[in-house]
Amino acid sequence: FVRAAESTAGIPTAIWRGFLAVLAPFAPFVADELWHRLHGWEDWQPARSIHLQSWPSYEPDLARDIVVTLGVQIDGKTRAEVTIAVDESEDTVRTAVLALPDVQRWTQEKAIRKFIYVPGRIVNIVTGPT
Numbered sequence: 001f002v003r004a005a006e007s008t009a010g011i012p013t014a015i016w017r018g019f020l021a022v023l024a025p026f027a028p029f030v031a032d033e034l035w036h037r038l039h040g041w042e043d044w045q046p047a048r049s050i051h052l053q054s055w056p057s058y059e060p061d062l063a064r065d066i067v068v069t070l071g072v073q074i075d076g077k078t079r080a081e082v083t084i085a086v087d088e089s090e091d092t093v094r095t096a097v098l099a100l101p102d103v104q105r106w107t108q109e110k111a112i113r114k115f116i117y118v119p120g121r122i123v124n125i126v127t128g129p130t
Helices: 013-023 028-039 090-098 101-107
Strands: 067-074 077-085 110-118 122-129
Touching: 013 028, 067 101, 077 090, 077 101, 090 101, 090 110, 090 122, 101 110, 101 122
Parallel strands: 067 122
Antiparallel strands: 067 077, 110 122
8 A cells, every 4th residue: 555655646745635625525435545545544533534624725816717719600500619818809809700711601792790799608690691
């Protein structure tokens, strides 16, 4: 068996503890065994269980998306995708979408009646005859 000093394999102990806490609901017995080995406890005691530990904290800013891939619908059918920054303006998104070859193919010789952009969700283009 692996001893406490070897169990982290170069991973900082604080990160390993957080990983085991997140792993516990999915693999309860393995996580509890690794928790006991991390601390070097030879005997198992319920009071030392990983399931009694608090959930690790996180930084919401690091968990937020920076870029997003949006589906581009033309007349109700998905025809393309565009990857943009989450905080892009509608004008920038419109320029990027209309420059896509697939969008140009489906909108050539048609007038764009509406350009609907739902930030972070979808782009919808409604066309009509010229």
